[in-house]
Amino acid sequence: MRQGFPIATRGQSIGLLGGSFDPAHAGHAHITREALRRFGLDQVWWLVSPGNPLKTRGPAPMAQRIARARRVMPDPKVVVTGLEAGLGTRYTAQTLARLKALYPGVRFVWLMGADNLAQFHRWEDWRSILAAVPVGVLARPGHRMVARQALAARIFARARLRAAQARLLACADLPAWCFVQMPMSDLSSSAIRAGGDWRDAAEGRRAWT
Ligand SMILES: Nc1ncnc2c1ncn2[C@@H]1O[C@H](COP(=O)(O)OP(=O)(O)OP(=O)(O)O)[C@@H](O)[C@H]1O
Ligand SMILES: O=C(O)c1ccc[n+]([C@@H]2O[C@H](COP(=O)([O-])O)[C@@H](O)[C@H]2O)c1
Numbered sequence: 001m002r003q004g005f006p007i008a009t010r011g012q013s014i015g016l017l018g019g020s021f022d023p024a025h026a027g028h029a030h031i032t033r034e035a036l037r038r039f040g041l042d043q044v045w046w047l048v049s050p051g052n053p054l055k056t057r058g059p060a061p062m063a064q065r066i067a068r069a070r071r072v073m074p075d076p077k078v079v080v081t082g083l084e085a086g087l088g089t090r091y092t093a094q095t096l097a098r099l100k101a102l103y104p105g106v107r108f109v110w111l112m113g114a115d116n117l118a119q120f121h122r123w124e125d126w127r128s129i130l131a132a133v134p135v136g137v138l139a140r141p142g143h144r145m146v147a148r149q150a151l152a153a154r155i156f157a158r159a160r161l162r163a164a165q166a167r168l169l170a171c172a173d174l175p176a177w178c179f180v181q182m183p184m185s186d187l188s189s190s191a192i193r194a195g196g197d198w199r200d201a202a203e204g205r206r207a208w209t
Contacts, residue, residue, distance in 0.1 A: 002102065004086060006045055006079045010105030013170035015044040015136065017111045018084075018092060020052055020189065022059040024069035027187035031138040032078055035111050038180050039136050040167040044111065046073065046080045047095065093125035096132045107170045110135045114143035114179070120152040130156060130175040136166070137179040141186045147179040 008014050015035050021028065024046075032044050048066050051058055059065060062082055069080040089095040092110070099108060110133050112120075117137045120126055129135070130152075137147065147153050153160070159175040161168060169178045 002086070005083065005102070006043075006081060008043065008103050008106045011107070012042040013040065013107045013109060014103075015039065015041045015109045015111045016047055016096075016099070016133075017044055018047040018049055018095070020059045021046065021048045021065045021069045022189050023065065023192060024072040025187045025189060025192055026072065027185035028069075029073045029075075030185045031111070031113060032073060033075075034138060034180065034182050035109075035136055036077055038163075038166045038182075039109060039169050039178070041109065041170065042077070044078050045083070046078065047083050048080065050082075050085045050090070091124040093123070093128045093132070096129060100132060108133045109170050111138065112136075113138050113140040114146045115140050117150045117153060117179075118143060118146050120150065121155075126152060130159065130177065132174070134169045134172050134174065135177040136169055137177060139179070139181045139184050141184050153177075153179075 017028070017032060017035070019028065028046070035041060036044055046069055048062060048069055050062065062085060066080055066082055073080060084090070084095050087095060087098045089098055096108065096110065110129060112135070114137055123129065156175055156177060159177055161172060161176055161178040163178065163180050166178050166180055169176060
């Protein structure tokens with residue numbers, strides 16, 4: 001394994017939560033705990049992104065975002081990484097192809113909030129992502145209807161597992177995706193950047209819907 005890359009063994013199920021984490025907040029921690037439990041994952045790796053290809057604004061420095069993410073999510077099952085910077089990949093499809101080659105036999109699951117499902121069809125080579133790994137989608141306020149309305153969800157409607165089957169997702173035949181509802185956090189990095197109250201966000205004191 002490449003130096004500085006997390007360890008995973010054959011047969012393990014690893015969730016990958018990519019994001020700008022600019023900054024990380026209790027909403028990220030919440031969906032990660034839910035994903036571990038609902039999808040029966042062994043670990044979740046946070047992929048702190050060098051920069052979302054669809055966003056024009058550059059994020060805060062990587063080291064700063066990683067350090068904060070580790071404070072927000074000090075869970076032994078969660079590994080905060082800068083893997084995409086290490087791999088030199090920019091698009092999720094590329095990242096997944098590289099990780100699957102580096103970790104043969106590991107079952108990766110791509111995780112994302114429901115807001116990302118809404119625009120998933122705009123991602124580079126998005127169909128290849130669904131061909132490569134199962135996708136777990138976590139509810140987010142304002143995106144209740146996305147599992148029915150998003151273009152990618154409609155095109156791949158037959159690949160959808162019911163929430164009751166969530167634990168089967170990591171081993172499911174591809175393509176497969178699953179949307180899980182749960183108590184939601186209304187936290188977002190953009191609201192934190194706008195409001196400047198980072199401490200409350202880290203400790204999750206904001207409202208839950
Ligand atoms: N409160 C939340 N509920 C559900 N999913 C979330 C929540 N916050 C973030 N996510 C998901 O976590 C992943 C990484 O999110 P990201 O780092 O972009 O944070 P963000 O709060 O969405 O940022 P921004 O407000 O700048 O768009 C994405 O898949 C996103 O959908
Ligand atoms: O591959 C793409 O085209 C693509 C487009 C938009 C977002 N993503 C990924 O989605 C994840 C969430 O991005 P963000 O900026 O909403 O935190 C992060 O890992 C991005 O690299 C990927």
